[in-house]
Amino acid sequence: MKRKKLNIVWIILGILMFIIVATLGCIKLYRVKQARQCGILLAFDDYSPDSWTEALELFDKYNVHVTFFVAWDQPTEFCYKALEKGHEIGFHTIGHGDVTDMDEEELQRCVIDPIETFRNGGIEMTSFAYPYGFHDDETDERLLEYYKVVRGAWYYEVHSKADLRHGFVEAYSIDNIHFETDEEFQAKIDQILQELSDNVGAVTCLYSHAIDVGDWCVKPERLEYLFQKAEELGLKFYTFKELQNN
Ligand SMILES: [Zn+2]
Numbered sequence: 379m380k381r382k383k384l385n386i387v388w389i390i391l392g393i394l395m396f397i398i399v400a401t402l403g404c405i406k407l408y409r410v411k412q413a414r415q416c417g418i419l420l421a422f423d424d425y426s427p428d429s430w431t432e433a434l435e436l437f438d439k440y441n442v443h444v445t446f447f448v449a450w451d452q453p454t455e456f457c458y459k460a461l462e463k464g465h466e467i468g469f470h471t472i473g474h475g476d477v478t479d480m481d482e483e484e485l486q487r488c489v490i491d492p493i494e495t496f497r498n499g500g501i502e503m504t505s506f507a508y509p510y511g512f513h514d515d516e517t518d519e520r521l522l523e524y525y526k527v528v529r530g531a532w533y534y535e536v537h538s539k540a541d542l543r544h545g546f547v548e549a550y551s552i553d554n555i556h557f558e559t560d561e562e563f564q565a566k567i568d569q570i571l572q573e574l575s576d577n578v579g580a581v582t583c584l585y586s587h588a589i590d591v592g593d594w595c596v597k598p599e600r601l602e603y604l605f606q607k608a609e610e611l612g613l614k615f616y617t618f619k620e621l622q623n624n
Contacts, residue, residue, distance in 0.1 A: 420585070441615075527543075535550070543622055
């Protein structure tokens with residue numbers, strides 16, 4: 379009788395051990411998969427709440443989270459709506475001035491003080507996009523005291539996810555003006571996303587402004603092409619903040 383009881387205890391212990399090892403194994407596999415996952419940081423600069431609000435449904439449809447770099451002096455209704463949907467609010471100055479040309483007073487007022495204003499409104503901004511992509515070592519160093527990541531606007535670059543934790547990263551414009559036809563846009567997207575998906579744990583930053591026709595916008599159907607292609611290739615869309623805390 380005693381022996382039987384002991385046997386049962388051993389069996390239960392064995393099962394428990396198996397469950398623990400299997401769970402730890404699954405967690406490890408999940409982490410490895412997460413680390414190897416490649417993706418896109420998609421951003422929209424300036425401030426176009428109407429077209430951005432209209433696109434929220436499209437983002438939901440493809441489970442895409444993006445970062446809006448707002449050039450605005452305080453949190454707005456759009457900001458809260460975007461946050462609610464899992465998007466990020468980053469900053470893009472008050473007044474859209476060239477940061478490399480700002481004196482200390484202007485830098486404080488247009489780039490640094492708004493962090494506090496937004497924080498008081500419940501929005502913690504940790505990402506910044508340079509207007510016109512104009513920056514230098516000095517502005518990077520100064521701004522990185524306040525923001526975790528500062529973003530350019532000139533080049534296509536493939537980054538490791540670690541680059542997105544802290545520092546300067548480049549971004550590539552997908553505005554309509556750069557692609558004469560939809561075919562040209564699609565070919566470029568195909569090329570970029572294929573390169574990403576051939577990589578391990580790599581990300582790239584793409585950006586536009588309003589979601590519309592017009593030179594400095596991206597057409598909704600072009601965005602949808604990007605989302606479909608990314609889905610096909612198993613690429614994920616990240617917000618900037620998501621990778622800062624990685
Ligand atoms: Zn801008």
